[in-house]
Amino acid sequence: MGNWISTWPGGPEDTALPALLCLPPAGAGCQQFRAWQPPLAGTAQVYGVQLPGRENRWREPMPDTFGEAVEAIAGELVRMVGTDRPLVVFGHSFGGLLGYELARRVTPRALVVSACRAPGHWDGAGRGIVDDEDELDKLFDTAGLDPAFLDHDTRALMVEMLRKDARLSLSYAHTPGARLGVPVHAWGSDGDETVSSAELDGWAAVTTAGFHRHRTTGGHHAVLRRPEPVLEHLAGLLRGDDTRLPRTA
Template identity: 45%
Template sequence: MSWLVPFAEVGARPVLVCLPQAGSGCGVFSSWQDSLDDVTVVGVALPGREHRFLDLMPATFADVVAEIVAALVATVPAGRSMVLFGHSFGGLLGYEVARALPHTHTPDALVVAASRPPHLSGRAAGSMGDGDGAEVFANLLSAKELDDDLRELVLEILEQDAELSGTYTDPGGAPVPCPLHAWGGESDELVTAAHLAGWASYAGASFHTRRFPGGHDFCLALPAEVRALFSPSRQGV
């Protein structure tokens, strides 16, 4: 199954690549396409959810990154204006994808939303992969209206993503080749302002932080803010 789900034809438009949070699928970004009619929104489809329910997750975080990079290179034309947007766990994936993409596909920007920096990820205390961290993230489900079957399914996916997160190794401050934007929710108890500031050491070209009203899922209603990050000089290449 494909690792990418374009919500419109790529054509000659800029591309917004959306990487979902742990336990979620890229379908949460499908409505963004209606708000961004001059951009193609492309969701990253991780195994074990949505149309990839029966697909197995690769063994390591690095394997997943390699699959996503290969799919993007095959789908997005070289030189095309592209922004990577990662939510929570997806932000960490986005960081590694930005570093691994060839120079022909260097993003205009990387947004890490509600995401802890690499040195606090993997098996670091409080992260998803430290053994107990998944329980903290699972508590987010208590505030959502889910029936028992769906809640159990999401928990299974969370556990799978936690295992994958545990295979991640911090590259020691390796910078991304594009502007880095760390966004957070003002009432997010999982990812604080200090966590956002921690991304500064992974920035190359420039670093920006911004906080919005809301909690850990604040970013699911921000397509207009993301649209402003595309480089006009590279659109329609």
């Protein structure tokens, strides 16, 4: 079994820096976050969560349940980062849900989610991706990928990864309990047809330490396409300077 968490060099004293854990959306791998390390050099060491079935783990089977994946990630995170090192968790879309459940098991400095409905709104999410070809085409369009311009093998691989993650999300059931004792920051986009404003507002109910809404434009994956505002935001949280947050568009 391969590693659930990847990291990339950022300087000679990486382990002394705060840690930023990044969780990608459904159907994606974590290598996209490699590009986040240079802008955060000297501020944080970036770590990416890698689920099986993609990139360097493409031959490995998926876990049977959402909870099994979370426990595996949490165990490896503690071994790699420890429990005393400052940590910020960032998750995009499906990665935000994973990030939330991780934050219930570890104690990050903050949880940042983008384009992600609150846990109480996840019941049944992903069923359309599993069962409906038209829903899959909509998802490709949301990601800016025209299925007509993808070769058959590439599209088949992407569809299979999306469906694996969608099946994993269907095993998730939110169990209300103690609320998080860390602030939650939720990023949404005015052009996102996948996550509604009410679903983002639902994050306020999961924390006792403050809820903050941030907005941008450009669709469901806007934060990943234009990450500069989020990187500035994350850098402030990693420094422990919550007063220097970016203006939201």
